[in-house]
Amino acid sequence: VLCVVSLVLALARGKTMYDIDFVGGVSVDLAFKKDATVTIPEIESKLEKAGIERPTVSTVFETVTDESQVESASQIGQRFTISTATPVDMDANDYLKQVTETVAKEFEGQLILDTIHFTLEERQGATAKETVAHVTVYPSMNYKSLDQYLKDYSAQLADQENVETGIADTLNYSITNDEDPNAAESSKSYAKWTVTFLSPRADVQKVLDAFQAKFNTTPWFPASNTVGSVVAGYAQVASLAAILASFVAIVLYLWLRFHKVYFGLASVVTLINNLLLTLGALAVSVWLKPFLGFLLVDDFKIGLTVIAAFLTIIGYSINDTIILFDRIREVRGKSSQLTIEHINQSINQVLSRTLLTSLSTIYVIVVLYFMAGAGLRTFAFALGVGIVVGTFASIFLAAPLLYWMVNDPGKTKPAKNANAKAETRGKYDRKPQ
Numbered sequence: 001v002l003c004v005v006s007l008v009l010a011l012a013r014g015k016t017m018y019d020i021d022f023v024g025g026v027s028v029d030l031a032f033k034k035d036a037t038v039t040i041p042e043i044e045s046k047l048e049k050a051g052i053e054r055p056t057v058s059t060v061f062e063t064v065t066d067e068s069q070v071e072s073a074s075q076i077g078q079r080f081t082i083s084t085a086t087p088v089d090m091d092a093n094d095y096l097k098q099v100t101e102t103v104a105k106e107f108e109g110q111l112i113l114d115t116i117h118f119t120l121e122e123r124q125g126a127t128a129k130e131t132v133a134h135v136t137v138y139p140s141m142n143y144k145s146l147d148q149y150l151k152d153y154s155a156q157l158a159d160q161e162n163v164e165t166g167i168a169d170t171l172n173y174s175i176t177n178d179e180d181p182n183a184a185e186s187s188k189s190y191a192k193w194t195v196t197f198l199s200p201r202a203d204v205q206k207v208l209d210a211f212q213a214k215f216n217t218t219p220w221f222p223a224s225n226t227v228g229s230v231v232a233g234y235a236q237v238a239s240l241a242a243i244l245a246s247f248v249a250i251v252l253y254l255w256l257r258f259h260k261v262y263f264g265l266a267s268v269v270t271l272i273n274n275l276l277l278t279l280g281a282l283a284v285s286v287w288l289k290p291f292l293g294f295l296l297v298d299d300f301k302i303g304l305t306v307i308a309a310f311l312t313i314i315g316y317s318i319n320d321t322i323i324l325f326d327r328i329r330e331v332r333g334k335s336s337q338l339t340i341e342h343i344n345q346s347i348n349q350v351l352s353r354t355l356l357t358s359l360s361t362i363y364v365i366v367v368l369y370f371m372a373g374a375g376l377r378t379f380a381f382a383l384g385v386g387i388v389v390g391t392f393a394s395i396f397l398a399a400p401l402l403y404w405m406v407n408d409p410g411k412t413k414p415a416k417n418a419n420a421k422a423e424t425r426g427k428y429d430r431k432p433q
Helices: 002-017 040-049 092-106 143-159 201-215 229-258 261-295 304-332 340-371 374-396 398-406 412-429
Strands: 025-033 056-059 076-085 115-124 129-141 173-176 190-197 224-227
Touching: 002 261, 025 092, 040 056, 040 076, 040 092, 076 092, 092 224, 115 201, 129 143, 129 201, 143 173, 143 190, 143 201, 224 229, 229 261, 229 304, 261 304, 261 374, 261 398, 304 340, 304 374, 304 398, 340 374, 340 398, 374 398
Parallel strands: none
Antiparallel strands: 025 076, 025 224, 056 076, 115 129, 129 190, 173 190
């Protein structure tokens, strides 16, 4: 019954239950200023009215510790992650641009902004005067990004006809980094750079002013991610294949270990039960969120981290089941029948070990759930539910299933025995002619 309820709940949520890993889409992290007060429903409502389809917003609890990412981490207030599926007729990168522009417009003045500072000095070079710019940029950039920015703004100003705002020609420059002499060949990002221009200070000032004016009004997005529809489709197929392959491998292994295929079949049926109940817990989280938010229950979705949790649940649960089956085989010995007494005796012998192991694991998962951050919370939630369900299922489902399979489901043998007894009675009770 619970498995059916779980499937109904999952179907009721539909595609909204899947993370962008499985449907394709974009995710963007944004950081509000400390004095800005916003709520998740407010963010979702504003974005939906602005044309963003079914945005899902979750809170990010991590603090910024990388000083190269933001000028003043103490100014950061609330942080959120926005996830939304890409429209069918749109490219994921174009949609990411649309989402970031919409966020910047809807929450103008409330978001932490990118920052660039620079100081200029003139010096005599080998053949002519040079202008040296000491640039500090947050978030940090790699060589290629800074080079592209300077080229773009230099070319834009060189194309302007207005003498007041334009420059004579595209600027020539070289970029160096004091921390890494080979920064030009690396993808590593740095906050501080030195740019040497072979141009007059006035032209350099115009280019960097234009760069600063644009850059300092751009919101800071700590992270962004895009998943195309093709990649999402492949992730679905690969995830399903991984789970099915694990089931096949388990059946084959238990068949070889216990010399009977029904040991493997009973285990796989138990595992399917575990996964369905975990799926149901993930599905119902969207309705529990308003009531259990204090326990950090969120709108949990199925993504690659949940698939990793499912596979972990499979491995953990089958370990408990194998231990129980092994004890059942020992208790049964050479008996041709598997009795209820054999099952009960075996469960009693492994029960304390099973409960202690599961409780030890649950303690770790609770710490992971509350302290590891939003990125691992869905994984910890699914894993915790799966281990609790799996512990009970290995005892109260796997063993009864095995008993039912071993003792000829359908009561075929009792019927045969009854017929045989009837024939025997008929043979010896027949009156002589």
